[in-house]
Amino acid sequence: MRNIQDGRIRLASQGSAESDGGSGEKRFPLPALLAVILFFLFWLSLLFTVPVRDFVYSPAWVFVSVRRRLEELYRFLFLGGSPFGITVWQMLAVVLSGAALSCCGAALKGGFRNVMAGPSTMGVMAGGSLGTLIYLLLFVSDTAEGTTAVFDAAAYASRNFLDLYGRQLFTLAGCFAGVGFILAVAFAAGRGRLSAPAMIVSGTVFSVLIQNASSLIQYFMIVKNPDDPRITAIRELMMGSFNGITTGLSVAMMAAPILLCLGLILLLSPRLDLLALDEAEAVSLGFPIRRYRLCLVAVSTVLTAVVVSFCGHIGMLGFMVPLLGRKLAGPALRRQLPVDMLLGAILLVLIFDAATVAGLSDYLNLFTSGIGSVVMLVLLLSGRGGGR
Numbered sequence: 074m075r076n077i078q079d080g081r082i083r084l085a086s087q088g089s090a091e092s093d094g095g096s097g098e099k100r101f102p103l104p105a106l107l108a109v110i111l112f113f114l115f116w117l118s119l120l121f122t123v124p125v126r127d128f129v130y131s132p133a134w135v136f137v138s139v140r141r142r143l144e145e146l147y148r149f150l151f152l153g154g155s156p157f158g159i160t161v162w163q164m165l166a167v168v169l170s171g172a173a174l175s176c177c178g179a180a181l182k183g184g185f186r187n188v189m190a191g192p193s194t195m196g197v198m199a200g201g202s203l204g205t206l207i208y209l210l211l212f213v214s215d216t217a218e219g220t221t222a223v224f225d226a227a228a229y230a231s232r233n234f235l236d237l238y239g240r241q242l243f244t245l246a247g248c249f250a251g252v253g254f255i256l257a258v259a260f261a262a263g264r265g266r267l268s269a270p271a272m273i274v275s276g277t278v279f280s281v282l283i284q285n286a287s288s289l290i291q292y293f294m295i296v297k298n299p300d301d302p303r304i305t306a307i308r309e310l311m312m313g314s315f316n317g318i319t320t321g322l323s324v325a326m327m328a329a330p331i332l333l334c335l336g337l338i339l340l341l342s343p344r345l346d347l348l349a350l351d352e353a354e355a356v357s358l359g360f361p362i363r364r365y366r367l368c369l370v371a372v373s374t375v376l377t378a379v380v381v382s383f384c385g386h387i388g389m390l391g392f393m394v395p396l397l398g399r400k401l402a403g404p405a406l407r408r409q410l411p412v413d414m415l416l417g418a419i420l421l422v423l424i425f426d427a428a429t430v431a432g433l434s435d436y437l438n439l440f441t442s443g444i445g446s447v448v449m450l451v452l453l454l455s456g457r458g459g460g461r
Contacts, residue, residue, distance in 0.1 A: 103401060103402060103412055104411040104412055104415060107412065107415035107416060107419065108415055110415075110419060111168070111415055111418055111419050111422070114419060114422055114423070115164060115168065115422065118164060118422055118425070118426050119142065119146070119160060119161065119164060120139050120142050120143070121135075121139065122426045122429050122430065123138065123429075123430070124429060124430060124431075124432050125430050125431065125432065126432060142157065145157035146161070149161060158321075159318075159319050162318050162319065162320065162321060162323070162324050163315040163318045164422070164425075165324050165328075166315050166318040166323075166324055166327060166383065166384065167315060167418075167421050167422055167425045168418040168421070168422065169324075169327055169328055169331050169418075170380045170383075170384050170387060170421060171390065171394075171417035171418035171419070171420060171421030171422065172331070172335065172414040172415070172417050172418045173331045173334070173335065173376040173377075173379065173380050173417075174192060174376070174377065174380055174387060174390045174391040174394075174417060174421075175390060175391055175394040175395065175398070175413040175414055175416060175417025175418075175420075176335055176338055176376065176410055176413055176414050176417070177191070177192050177197075177373040177376045177377055177391050178190075178191040178192060178390070178391025178392055178394060178395045178413070179391075179394075179395035179398060179406065179409055179410055179413040180338055180345070180369045180372070180373050180406070180410070181195060181369065181370075181373055181391070182395050183345055183346075183348055183404075183406045183409075184345070184348050184365070184366050184369040184370070185267065185269070185272070185366070186269075186348070187269045187272070187273070188396070188452070189269070189273045189392070189449075190269075190272070190273075191389075191391040191392035191395075192373065192376075192377040192391040193276075193280065193388045193389050193391060193392055193445075194272075194273050194276045194277060194280075194392060195251075195252055195255050195256075195272065195276045196251035196252055196254060196255040196275070196276040196279045196280065197248050197251055197252045197373065197374055197377045197378075198248075198251075198280070198377055198381060198386055198387075198388060199251055199276075199279050199280040199282075199283040199284075200247040200248045200249070200250050200251015200252060200254070200279075200283075201244045201245075201247050201248040201251070201377055201378050201381035201382070201386075202247070202283050202287065202310060202311065202381060202386050203247045203250070203251065203283050203286075204243040204244045204245070204246050204247020204248065204250070205240060205243060205244045205247065205310050205381065205382065206283075206286070206287060206290065206307065206310070207243055207247070208239055208240050208243035208244070209240075209303050209306055209307060209310075210290070210303075212239055213303055213306070215294075215297075215298055215301045215302075215303060240382055241378070241379075241382045244378045244381050244382035245374075245375065245378040245382070247378075248374045248375075248377055248378040248381070249374055251279065252370060252374055254275075254279065255272055255275050255276045255279060256272070256370075258271055258272070258275040259271045259272035259275065280388075284311065287307055287310070287311050290307060291304055291307050291308065294307075308435075309385050309435060310381075310385045310386060311385065311386050311438065312385065312386070312435060312436045312437065312438045312439065313384060313385040313386055313387040313388075313436070313437035313438040313441070314384065314385050314434070314435045314436075314437065315384055315425070315434070315437075316434075316435065317383060317384070318383065318384070323383065326383075327379055327383045330375060330376075330379050331376060331379055331380075334372045334375050334376050335376075335414065337372055338369075338372055338410060339410060339411070341365070341368070342406050342407040342410050343407050344360075344365065345365065345369070345406045345407070346405055346406050346407065347360050347362070347365075348362060348365060348366065348369075348406075377391075385437075385438070386438050387421070387437055387438060387441050388438050388441055388442045388445065389441050389442050389444065389445020389446065389448075389449075390417060390420065390421060390441050390445070391417075392445050392448070392449065393444065393445045393448040393449075394413055394416050394417045394420060395409070395413050396448065396452070397416060398412045398413035398416050401416075421441075424437060424440045424441060424444075425437065427440060428440055
């Protein structure tokens with residue numbers, strides 16, 4: 074009986090993927106093309122991205138600037154280090170964050186069958202921000218130094234467990250609390266069934282409340298002590314910044330959970346297409362749909378928590394990238410997820426470059442939220458699909 078159910082599940086999954094993609098297996102591999110674009114964009118960003126205030130409109134200046142960066146890159150790679158290494162580590166963190174948030178958004182959209190679902194609209198990112206705020210208020214002194222860049226290997230010996238991992242643990246707890254609260258409201262509003270409108274509305278309201286709370290906290294901190302270093306930490310948390318990424322150790326600590334979670338989602342992706350089925354139909358096929366949804370929520374929450382704890386609030390990326398990925402790769406998650414990861418990394422690299430050129434690299438959330446808001450408005454005005 075178990076074998077018959079497994080066979081029916083495989084047939085349903087294959088049928089869903091074939092109806093979505095058609096002759097997708099014969100097309101040029103889109104993930105390979107996106108990977109090549111990301112590779113060249115990564116190196117172009119390292120060599121050519123310069124704040125506009127420092128740029129000189131001269132071919133000779135461009136040649137000298139690129140040559141100097143190549144020399145610094147050579148010293149970083151082969152001669153034991155260079156200040157240019159910080160730029161390399163930050164670019165790697167940008168790629169990881171873009172892939173993580175985009176994959177998180179695609180998984181939540183597919184898991185809950187709602188185009189509006191994402192780490193920003195479901196309260197995951199706001200919950201992480203709340204957890205980080207609590208940690209900064211309760212466990213960081215108003216005279217502390219280095220609250221935004223604490224990942225220094227030489228100083229680890231003098232710190233206890235809470236000093237080393239307290240911020241990450243509070244961020245993770247806040248993410249789970251946020252998404253748990255939103256899902257509880259959605260199920261209560263739907264009288265035992267998930268209410269998508271309640272989920273989106275409550276997630277949006279929760280995010281606004283957290284932003285207002287952070288603004289009030291910053292205001293009272295400034296009034297009490299304008300030199301409080303936590304003010305900068307809170308600003309970078311809410312606006313999104315990669316200034317805290319200064320060493321390879323911080324990138325490694327960030328990459329380990331992200332790559333593990335991304336690998337797990339890709340491993341499960343062939344079965345995740347069945348989440349598009351109605352719950353009663355999935356149960357009739359013997360597919361544990363609630364278990365898989367809980368797994369998606371847990372993995373997506375961890376991905377968001379890692380990004381928030383290291384880089385702050387980077388909103389709307391997980392909302393808009395899956396919409397483009399669905400257009401390019403189709404709704405089948407096993408095809409869409411790799412495309413979304415690469416698209417998210419590419420888009421965040423471009424946004425980071427634009428912010429760096431404008432001198433606003435400490436305000437990434439201004440760019441991502443602005444673009445995402447336009448995408449949401451277009452979606453709502455796009456006729457029948459937007460109405461749904």
